Amino acid sequence: MSQPQVANLGIFKIPEIRNEPMKTYSPHSEERAKLQAALKELRKKAPIEIPILVNGEEIRTGKIEEQRIPSDHATVLAKYHAADHATIDKAIKGALTAKVNWEALPFNDRATIFLKAADLLSVKYRYKLLAATMLGQGKNAWQAEIDAAAELIDFWRFNAKYAQEIYQQQPPINSPGVWNRVEYRPLEGFVYAIAPFNFTAIGGNLPSAPALMGNVVLLKPSPSAVLSNWIVLEILREAGLPDGVIQFVPGPAEDITEQILKSPDFASLHFTGSTHVFKKLWRDIGNNIEIYKSYPRIVGETGGKNFHVIHESANIENAVLQTIRGAFEYAGQKCSATSRVYVADSVWDKFRTTLLTEHAKIKIGPVEDFKNFYGPVIHKASFEKIKRYIEWAKDDASSEIIAGGIYDDSKGYFVHPTIIVTSDPNSKTIAEEIFGQVHLPVLTIYVYKSEDYEKTLDLVNKTSEYALTGALFAQDRYAILLGHNKLRNASGNFYLNEKSTGAMVGQQPFGGARASGTNDKAGSATLLYRFISMRTIKENFINIEDFSYPSNLE
Structure with missing residues (x-):
């Protein structure tokens, strides 16, 4: 069809734009x-x-x-x-x-x-x-x-x-x-x-x-x-x-x-x-x-190897809940998913106890059952690669699986949300991207000495070739400012007291640099x-x- 002739008779302005309201899908809702x-x-x-x-x-x-x-x-x-x-x-x-x-x-x-x-x-x-x-x-x-x-x-x-x-x-x-x-x-x-x-x-x-x-x-x-x-x-x-x-x-x-x-x-x-x-x-x-x-x-x-840094001044309950969401929503299959967490030793016991308590509440299963927070990974190749990482962690002397580590593909490709604690800041699961552009449900934690907070920020910055998303949890404003500056190039989307996922169009433009x-x-x-x-x-x-x-x- 030939191009119709167009009369340009005005400078048009599109309607006012707002973010789409999200529906909740709560019980008994329409x-x-x-x-x-x-x-x-x-x-x-x-x-x-x-x-x-x-x-x-x-x-x-x-x-x-x-x-x-x-x-x-x-x-x-x-x-x-x-x-x-x-x-x-x-x-x-x-x-x-x-x-x-x-x-x-x-x-x-x-x-x-x-x-x-x-x-x-x-x-x-x-x-x-x-x-x-x-x-x-x-x-x-x-x-x-x-x-x-x-x-x-x-x-x-x-x-x-x-x-x-x-x-x-x-x-x-x-x-x-x-x-x-x-x-x-x-x-x-x-x-x-x-x-x-x-x-x-x-x-x-x-x-x-x-x-x-x-x-x-x-x-x-x-x-x-x-x-x-x-x-x-x-x-x-x-x-x-x-x-x-x-x-x-x-x-x-x-x-x-x-x-x-x-x-x-x-x-x-x-x-x-x-x-x-x-x-x-x-x-x-x-x-x-x-x-x-x-x-x-x-x-x-x-891809990314996205981080949460937990300062000793952080609100631990918020940091834990945000980490659960950041790491395990959609079985971790987001390019922005939380993959590595650095926790100050002075708050580690509380963080660990709260984390395991909340992790135990995660309901796993098919998406058609609305009670399930956590579903399958996408396909067999993904399932097999995650399984190999979990088995590696079981045999690694510096790694301890404190939650999850279970997998079953008899009906669907289900890998339980897995949490690893490592004593090696360059451990395979804390430094490597696990699968393609997504991280999948494996979260690795490194506990650092509280007095080494500044050194740990440098560690976070240099550990990974990626720079997509990252988050810092702290109430101390000086600690926030230091992290803000030290981690300037470590992520394209930086969050304070908020998980590493969930950018909204019009509010947080999304993307990262380096290998991301x-x-x-x-x-x-x-x-x-x-x-x-x-x-x-x-x-x-x-x-x-x-x-x-x-x-x-x-």
């Missing part, structure tokens, strides 16, 4: 009943067939892969068609064709699609997407609510707000007879988005953020989150997203990625996943640099800047009558 009904309905429909989506066409290659329920791995939740070489080629060409009209669409029309998608998710699709996230990715009701509903809605709404603010930024000075202005072009080519399993909201934001700025995107969802990512595309299509703007291409990661990175029109990588994979992609892009039309923008959020990624801060305008290429326009109104300058006069 939302709990609706979510339970959605879970039953989804179970009844399984296995759901998911096609590839290219140029608005649903493609079925016949190369079938499966997404299973991690708490009941005998059950196939979805069967999806895997993209092949011809499909990816078609997706790239179709996206570039769609880009012509999409980037020319006025901003208010592009923003309208994502604002409408947010409202559709808030009401019509909320329980359907939550059910897919719970069953397919092993989240309980609250974890699904804060992710697949609230955070994704916030991404869509706040991104529109930030984009509008970007477009309004114009040169403040104009010389006499001159009008200066700046336009914020999309990148020349297409964006490749690679999504993780652990956040449906990330799977939605990775393609949506660049698309809002006029880009076209190829989205490769995680094999463990295909269903929820497909529903996100369903919402966007109903909201009016034109065909070809976001191409949905599940399938074998290495084959798809190799083909995409060899395209001269590859313009940007938008990635969330493991550090190892991200570094390999960076090298592959560098090796292909001569074939690209422009220097690709590489945007990535990867490019720190482009999802949930802020900074991320959107990565997907635009500015063009400066200077228009002269007064004709000159001589090429020479006054300094040239005799």
Whole structure:
């Protein structure tokens, strides 16, 4: 369809943006009943067939892969068609064709699609997407609510707000007879988005953020989150997203990625996943640099080895409860999950007693039972790797497992929340990231001498190559100030008397540096800047009558 002529008859302002209110799913509530009904309905429909989506066409290659329920791995939740070489080629060409009209669409029309998608998710699709996230990715009701509903809605709404603010930024000075202005072009080519399993909201934001700025995107969802990512595309299509703007291409990661990175029109990588994979992609892009039309923008959020530091002045009850949440919500499968804790020896006995008391209250089991705080890990490979770390800790002379250490995959991939105390500050479980971009349910504690607080801050800073999230618990303001300064580069998101997880769009822009990624801060305008290429326009109104300058006069 040809581009319609557009009359620019006003400077539009998007509605006031606020964070999406979160539902509680408390007993006997209407939302709990609706979510339970959605879970039953989804179970009844399984296995759901998911096609590839290219140029608005649903493609079925016949190369079938499966997404299973991690708490009941005998059950196939979805069967999806895997993209092949011809499909990816078609997706790239179709996206570039769609880009012509999409980037020319006025901003208010592009923003309208994502604002409408947010409202559709808030009401019509909320329980359907939550059910897919719970069953397919092993989240309980609250974890699904804060992710697949609230955070994704916030991404869509706040991104529109930030984009509008970007477009309004114009040169403040104009010389006499001159009008200066700046336009914020999309990148020349297409964006490749690679999504993780652990956040449906990330799977939605990775393609949506660049698309809002006029880009076209190829989205490769995680094999463990295909269903929820497909529903996100369903919402966007109903909201009016034109065909070809976001191409949905599940399938074998290495084959798809190799083909995409060899395209001269590859313009940007938008990635969330493991550090190892991200570094390999960076090298592959560098090796292909001569074939690209422009220097690709590489945007990535990867792993972490996130810390809690407990000063002797800390409120111990708060520090313990925050640590339980930070380490064991969603079975620790968050890039921001608390993985290592440093506790002052003067408060260790109280911290340990309180921690074990609270740990014993954690209810473990399938997500459909709303009493369960803690569910399965995502798949067998994850289960096996965590098991090896636990067995290593059992044999390590410097490590003591004081809670958990139990695992069972007979029905689902369940690893009990495990707490290790180590006397070695460089222990394997305190220094190494355990699995990919997530830490999983293993928390390691090191007890330090209270008088060595400053030295311990230096230890925290240098122990890990990662710098994603971290938290300091203290009431002593001088201790807080010292930690604030010493740990400046140890995390991109720093929390005081608050757990290392739970960043909210519009409140705490999220991302880390060092091996944790490019720190482009999802949930802020900074991320959107990565997907635009500015063009400066200077228009002269007064004709000159001589090429020479006054300094040239005799």
